[in-house]
Amino acid sequence: MEIADVLRETSAVAIFSHIRPDADTIGSALALGLALRSRGVQVAVSFPGPEALPDTLRELPGSELIVDDADLAPAPVAVAVDAATVERLGGLASVFSASERTVCIDHHVSNSGFADLDLIDATADCTAVLVLDVLDALGAELTKEVATCLYAGLVTDTGSFKWARPASFLVAGRLTAAGVDSAHWSRVLMDSHPFGWFAMVSAVLATARLDETACGGAGLVYAVVDAEQMAPMSWEDGESVVDIVRTAREADVTAVFKEATPGRWNVSLRSTAQVDLVPIAGSLGGGGHTRAAGYSDRGTADEVVARLRAAL
Structure with a gap:
């Protein structure tokens, strides 16, 4: 996989989530960021304002990788996750485009591709499962923390698996076997609201x-x-x-x-x-x-x- 080769060789990566970030875009970004950081890559994750990241998503492992959008600079490799168009990156679109090599990982059927390298699969239930494919190609370890971030994208984009494809249940099995507390995270992400x-x-x-x-x-x-x-x-x-x-x-x-x-x-x-x-x-x-x-x-x-x- 060419995307894995590019990520394997770079020293620094900026990972972009879309405007009004949800669990799939943030979970995918943090999972990829954690895996790359463990390999010695300098990682920054960000998303465009003005909306803030919901508190529930700030509980995900790796949230310390998130930087303010005003502080994100072009990087040797820029990766957009779960964004159907470059416009979904809001004010960060110019930073993404100014990076030396750009990558898009996404599962929206409306995505026609906007990066140097595109991994777009509309048959995937969420972007998180595509990030898992990239991590497998990298030979990255599926730690509990990485698996938790991927699970966040999977459980939310499938509506707690109500409309999941068969392949998603196999992925869920891998993630829970890696240590994800599925009951806890399903409640935090799907069944928790202020009074x-x-x-x-x-x-x-x-x-x-x-x-x-x-x-x-x-x-x-x-x-x-x-x-x-x-x-x-x-x-x-x-x-x-x-x-x-x-x-x-x-x-x-x-x-x-x-x-x-x-x-x-x-x-x-x-x-x-x-x-x-x-x-x-x-x-x-x-x-x-x-x-x-x-x-x-x-x-x-x-x-x-x-x-x-x-x-x-």
Whole structure:
């Protein structure tokens, strides 16, 4: 594997996670960083602001490798993990592109490749399993700490294995055999919220609307989280609302509109079985997977909802 060869020969690596970092991008970055550091490589991991890293993800091993985005400099090798486009690197895109050799490791079907070397596999359930392939090619040791970071990406991107492919269960077996406390990390990453989250969810669910005729009869359910409701929450806690709304059995497509700041929205899309979300998100400037995608928009709540409905 050429990517493994490049990483084997370099003395320094900068690893880039995407904007609004989730467990897959941070877990993948830290796993790769820890493995390379153990081989004597100088490692810096970062992600673009303005959103902060959720506290739960700062508990992952290797978080000491994370540097402020303002302090990240071009490196001999730059690796982007779990970013479907270079734009997903936000303000760090220019730092990535200025590095001597660039690598992209990703599993989004919408990723057409943007690095010197691309490892893109849309059949992988998460980027973490592709990072594991790279580590295997390097001959790196699968320590408990590295395995824990990879498990974070695997368990979250498969929804606690609810939609995991068979290969992911084999990977989970390797990771737990390496010492991952799966019960602990599944709770921390999937089943843990501040008490104030309950009031926010209650208010948001009151906004939920159902249109069973949308998407050619597949159905749409959506809800809105305004800036005032989002303010006391981490973006991660706001993102988790989609997993509640998507349980409406009358709709194949779910949308949750999250207002990060007044008039600035992040939209999460999910589908259960029928609708391909990639062209929908793509038409609105976003991307993702067939069953999970997203995009950003600006305007009032009514305006952003109307634009999505027009795109369906």
